[in-house]
Amino acid sequence: MxxxxxxxxxxxxxxxxxxxxxxxxxxxxxxxxxxxxxxxxxxxxxxxxxxxxxxxxxxxxxxxxxxxxxxxxxxxxxxxxxxxxxxxxxxxxxxxxxxxxxxxxxxxxxxxxxxxxxxxxxxxxxxxxxxxxxxxxxxxxxxxxxxxxxxxxxxxxxxxxxxxxxxxxxxxxxxxxxxxxxxxxxxxxxxxxxxxxxxxxxxxxxxxxxxxxxxxxxxxxxxxGSVNPVFVTEQAAAARAQEIADGFVGSFTMGAGQFCTKPGVLLAPAGAKLLDLLRDATLPAPAPLLNDKIVSGHQRVLDQLSAHTGIEVLAAGTPAEAPASTLLLTTAADVLADPEALLTECFGPTALVVTYQDEAELVRVAEIVEGQLTATVVAQDDDAAVPELLTVLAGKAGRLLWNQWPTGVSVTYAQQHGGPYPAxxxxxxxxxxxxxxxxxxxxxxxxxxxxxxxxxxxxxxxxxx
Amino acid sequence: MxxxxxxxxxxxxxxxxxxxxxxxxxxxxxxxxxxxxxxxxxxxxxxxxxxxxxxxxxxxxxxxxxxxxxxxxxxxxxxxxxxxxxxxxxxxxxxxxxxxxxxxxxxxxxxxxxxxxxxxxxxxxxxxxxxxxxxxxxxxxxxxxxxxxxxxxxxxxxxxxxxxxxxxxxxxxxxxxxxxxxxxxxxxxxxxxxxxxxxxxxxxxxxxxxxxxxxxxxxxxxxxGSVNPVFVTEQAAAARAQEIADGFVGSFTMGAGQFCTKPGVLLAPAGAKLLDLLRDATLPAPAPLLNDKIVSGHQRVLDQLSAHTGIEVLAAGTPAEAPASTLLLTTAADVLADPEALLTECFGPTALVVTYQDEAELVRVAEIVEGQLTATVVAQDDDAAVPELLTVLAGKAGRLLWNQWPTGVSVTYAQQHGGPYPAxxxxxxxxxxxxxxxxxxxxxxxxxxxxxxxxxxxxxxxxxx
The missing domain is CATH 3.40.605.10 (Aldehyde Dehydrogenase; Chain A, domain 1)
Known part of the structure; x- marks a missing residue:
């Protein structure tokens, strides 16, 4: 027609x-x-x-x-x-x-x-x-x-x-x-x-x-696009390292990372046991991606990130007929120095772990992220850093999550799937x-x-x- | 600063x-x-x-x-x-x-x-x-x-x-x-x-x-911008010619026509007594416009409209230290042939009266108007043309009026001041x-x-x- x-x-x-x-x-x-x-x-x-x-x-x-x-x-x-x-x-x-x-x-x-x-x-x-x-x-x-x-x-x-x-x-x-x-x-x-x-x-x-x-x-x-950052406080990392590591790996690899709400960036305290657990995590077997364009796009962003100063591989599965799941590692200082390059969406089974020195630095990273579909706070009920973090993140994201993972968007009356540009x-x-x-x-x-x-x-x- | x-x-x-x-x-x-x-x-x-x-x-x-x-x-x-x-x-x-x-x-x-x-x-x-x-x-x-x-x-x-x-x-x-x-x-x-x-x-x-x-x-x-068209049905023109003429003159000259909701275009049945009443209407004395830019802008659009084929002056006051109120006249056929030129906002004390041959033509004009802040229907309760007219106009304007004039925008809970582009x-x-x-x-x-x-x-x- x-x-x-x-x-x-x-x-x-x-x-x-x-x-x-x-x-x-x-x-x-x-x-x-x-x-x-x-x-x-x-x-x-x-x-x-x-x-x-x-x-x-x-x-x-x-x-x-x-x-x-x-x-x-x-x-x-x-x-x-x-x-x-x-x-x-x-x-x-x-x-x-x-x-x-x-x-x-x-x-x-x-x-x-x-x-x-x-x-x-x-x-x-x-x-x-x-x-x-x-x-x-x-x-x-x-x-x-x-x-x-x-x-x-x-x-x-x-x-x-x-x-x-x-x-x-x-x-x-x-x-x-x-x-x-x-x-x-x-x-x-x-x-x-x-x-x-x-x-x-x-x-x-x-x-x-x-x-x-x-x-x-x-x-x-x-x-x-959205990297859906996850902010893990010091208290939470100390109290629930295994639960957080498992939840994060499950969420960022779900559907081979091909969700708009994939948690693409996780902030964790430097030196935390959580980092060791992630380094040693069993990543799921490679799953085929949607199509060749997604495969090449994922590889291109992964290469760009990997080539960036200060980025190292924290954990990676073994690629087979499909790309392996990959966790990259960098520091909040690096992210604050070059947010555009490091906080970029890598559509597929890759995520970036960012270590911070103290919770003031955690809040500074929250302040410089672009518009997001979601932002997640993993914290304890009485965490001192939380109120300020939430105030900042409410200005950045369409949906805030508390100790839950952003993948799996429920279709409901109160759902909000949309945030500031470029989300x-x-x-x-x-x-x-x-x-x-x-x-x-x-x-x-x-x-x-x-x-x-x-x-x-x-x-x-x-x-x- | x-x-x-x-x-x-x-x-x-x-x-x-x-x-x-x-x-x-x-x-x-x-x-x-x-x-x-x-x-x-x-x-x-x-x-x-x-x-x-x-x-x-x-x-x-x-x-x-x-x-x-x-x-x-x-x-x-x-x-x-x-x-x-x-x-x-x-x-x-x-x-x-x-x-x-x-x-x-x-x-x-x-x-x-x-x-x-x-x-x-x-x-x-x-x-x-x-x-x-x-x-x-x-x-x-x-x-x-x-x-x-x-x-x-x-x-x-x-x-x-x-x-x-x-x-x-x-x-x-x-x-x-x-x-x-x-x-x-x-x-x-x-x-x-x-x-x-x-x-x-x-x-x-x-x-x-x-x-x-x-x-x-x-x-x-x-x-x-908006010309806020007014659609007068045959029955209403026959039943209430004087009331409509008075209301229209009062509204389009209010504030020397310097309102975004000024009724800039009025559609009336050809041959109706309403047209005679408007021709003989007493237009208010000239009032000074806001500033020289408004004066020259008003004059420029008035000149463009006046120079258009098929436009004549229906009624005009006497200019003094300020522009006179002016009513121009054309036909629906002319408007349908060149809507962009004729349905243009003339910010100041000028309005255009458009005669239509039958109510099917009235609806056709409604169908070709651009987005409007308001559209007004002047009609009788049992007018046959009204339901179709309202359906068309609801797709064109942010506010519909029934036997009232669009100037005077009430600040309320249910008010809607905004319509499709370019309104x-x-x-x-x-x-x-x-x-x-x-x-x-x-x-x-x-x-x-x-x-x-x-x-x-x-x-x-x-x-x-």
Missing amino acids: TTEQLIVQAVSAAKTWAATARQDRERVLVAVADALDAAGDDLVPIARRESHLPEARLRGELKRTTFQLRLLAGAATAGDHLGVRVDHADPEWPMGAPRPDLRRTAVPLGPVIVFAASNFPFAFSVAGGDTASALAAGCPVIVKAHEGHPELSDATARVVLDALRAAGAPDGLFALVHSPEQAREVLVHPQIRAGAFTGSIPAGRALFDIAQSRTEPIPFYGEL TTAPGTTSVGTAALNRFVRPVAWQGFPQHLLPGELRDTDGGE | TTEQLIVQAVSAAKTWAATARQDRERVLVAVADALDAAGDDLVPIARRESHLPEARLRGELKRTTFQLRLLAGAATAGDHLGVRVDHADPEWPMGAPRPDLRRTAVPLGPVIVFAASNFPFAFSVAGGDTASALAAGCPVIVKAHEGHPELSDATARVVLDALRAAGAPDGLFALVHSPEQAREVLVHPQIRAGAFTGSIPAGRALFDIAQSRTEPIPFYGEL TTAPGTTSVGTAALNRFVRPVAWQGFPQHLLPGELRDTDGGE
């Missing part, structure tokens, strides 16, 4: 879908989730072949994906994302003029483009969180398939399209494109109202720049959890309208005060 | 102010409002001299400004803008993994820059809505004074600074700069976390582009009303924290479920 045909269809679908009652949209999206669940035996083998991820992981991810679709569809019906506010008329309003009857709700933005990610071939891809939240919020979606799993993308899209059609959704509500050139044409089309992306900093920034330099700039929700290009938004819906609507106030002309949620009998 | 000194002060203030309890911030901002009220006799004469606006208007505007400061400060204490969400841990969470304890609140962004507007020397200037919402949300503010009222800006800043100091606010919480070059240096400084602007499309777009092309892009809340650069946000606070905070989720380390609003005893 030409780009213009895609857009014409999406614009037409946008009108019908926006006018569809939220509970009817939910019914349609639940049908899509059911269809995806039913197609698991067809989809998972394709996903295995294209992504090299293990079956159990992919089965779990598909379950997460359909859970997410149902959760977002239900949250959209509930309508929190509309941010309904009602002011009744008030002749005594002390502003110098009477207050009119003003009622605020939100409307869908219109057609959007979603750029799929490679590392979650279900949950952040064709029918993933961005697609689900846009559709649930009332927006048609054009997905740019990730080149890492083209067949799975097609197969998923067929299931989605068949389920949408069977459930009575308008034509053009969902479409899939493969060509990067066509995706760019879509992104700059005047009828496209937002973009969403998960991937690398250079690719995401290039698309963000395109979206912002349009005649009419549009919101671009890009999740780019995300729109730091006030989240791409996981029900607040992801907020990205695809825009508030509109209705002034002085009679009840019968108001959107349902603004009427006195339904949702109004 | 050098830019670096300004920023160092603001960064230092940001820490203290963010850590200040919200009710203490409210106390400080109420003290600023009180001080501004008390300084009215000093400030209003300067405002009169620099802006040429009448005394009563300026007194009312100052009242609005201090009302707004108190309302926003109170709303910040109430904490709606924090968007608190609490998920207790749930081992049965049906996603495939237990749900951790996750609690979401929001933190201030840090130092921001506010570019003041000329047309509201109090309410959208030094201590106006952007400054008030940023301070109330917990962010230090550097204001770029508008060159239209430099003395008033200095005098206002002195009152603000003295009041802040007396109330114990940290040094550097507020600063004023005059130089455009220095303002640009501030806007691109890595420690500045957002910008806010009210003014013209070219100036706003230039600043938006600077903000988005930073190494770390930042949110830029620009309110640029605003951040269509999901508002610069008026308590939701303006949302622009200056960013969500953060806290996972697995003990009660004593959580922000107060997330604890089970206060704000949690």
Whole structure:
């Protein structure tokens, strides 16, 4: 289909879908989730072949994906994302003029483009969180398939399209494109109202720049990169060295380190037993990475880090048909001297351990990290360094963790998956959890309208005060 | 002060102010409002001299400004803008993994820059809505004074600074700069976390582009331009021609047409008596415009419009020491043929009346208008054209009005002052009303924290479920 045909269809679908009652949209999206669940035996083998991820992981991810679709569809019906506010008329309003009857709700933005990610071939891809939240919020979606799993993308899209059609959704509500050139044409089309992306900093920034330099700039929700630093206090390292070492190794090697929330940097006290435990840790056997591009990208950053003055290898597994897990070691002084080089994301099974001399230095490192999806504090309840550390880190990350590990992002009501740039290009938004819906609507106030002309949620009998 | 000194002060203030309890911030901002009220006799004469606006208007505007400061400060204490969400841990969470304890609140962004507007020397200037919402949300503010009222800006800043100091606010919480070059240096400084602007499309777009092309892009809340179209149905024109003519003339000439919500375009049925009434309307006597730049800008757009094929003058007052009020006339067919030229904002006492042949044509015009702050429907309760018109206009404007006029933007809880570009650069946000606070905070989720380390609003005893 030409780009213009895609857009014409999406614009037409946008009108019908926006006018569809939220509970009817939910019914349609639940049908899509059911269809995806039913197609698991067809989809998972394709996903295995294209992504090299293990079956159990992919089965779990598909379950997460359909859970997410149902959760977002239900949250959209509930309508929190509309941010309904009602002011009744008030002749005594002390502003110098009477207050009119003003009622605020939100409307869908219109057609959007979603750029799929490679590392979650279900949950952040064709029918993933961005697609689900846009559709649930009332927006048609054009997905740019990730080149890492083209067949799975097609197969998923067929299931989605068949389920949408069977459930009575308008034509053009969902479409899939493969060509990067066509995706760019879509992104700059005047009828496209937002973009969403998960991937690398250079690719995401290039698309963000395109979206912002349009005649009419549009919101671009890009999740780019994050090293997700972990701050281990002296007390915690002394009290729980083995538990911390095990937890860290488990988290940074999970999924062969191919998670956006992988703890890529861990700060530990110099001389701590924790360092010995990490040096002697049994790293998991090499697991194949998603694709050759990920393999070469991981190797390139690993080489850059390894070549940096003051970096040494703390522990490394034995490479086989896949890259080995690697722990690098440096000092906080080195990091403070060259943060850009050392606090760089190495997508894959590598992490950097940074030793600090005292907790004042620990806080200084926190102060110079860039925007992060997550920041983790591993500490004891009465640790003196913690309050200042938390204050600094709340200014740096979208999610703070206490004695837990950042991998495994729960899809919930209170989740926040997004932080200051470069973690995300729109730091006030989240791409996981029900607040992801907020990205695809825009508030509109209705002034002085009679009840019968108001959107349902603004009427006195339904949702109004 | 050098830019670096300004920023160092603001960064230092940001820490203290963010850590200040919200009710203490409210106390400080109420003290600023009180001080501004008390300084009215000093400030209003300067405002009169620099802006040429009448005394009563300026007194009312100052009242609005201090009302707004108190309302926003109170709303910040109430904490709606924090968007608190609490998920207790749930081992049965049906996603495939237990749900951790996750609690979401929001933190201030840090130092921001506010570019003041000329047309509201109090309410959208030094201590106006952007400054008030940023301070109330917990962010230090550097204001770029508008060159239209430099003395008033200095005098206002002195009152603000003295009041802040007396109330114990940290040094550097507020600063004023005059130089455009220095303002640009501030806007691109890595420690500045957002910008806010009210003014013209070219100036706003230039600043938006600077903000988005930073190494770390930042949110830029620009309110640029809007013609605020009014759609008069056939039935309404037949039933209430005199009331509509009077209301429209009153609204488009209010404040000599120098409001961002001025109804700059009115659509009326061809051949309607309303057109005769507008032709014969008594337009108000010329009032001096804000400054020479506004006078020449208004004249330039008026000349462009007047020179356009198919435009004629419907009614015009007699110019004296100031431009006369002018009503131009054209047809919907002409507008549909060249919307960019004809639906352009003419800042000052000029508006365009557009005649349509039937209500299908009325809807077609609605479909081609750009993003607007407001769109107004003047109609009867049972008008057949209204539902479709409202659906289209909800996709175009931030505020819809029903048989009311868009000038006079009430500062309330449900207000929405912002719409799709070019009305605003951040269509999901508002610069008026308590939701303006949302622009200056960013969500953060806290996972697995003990009660004593959580922000107060997330604890089970206060704000949690």
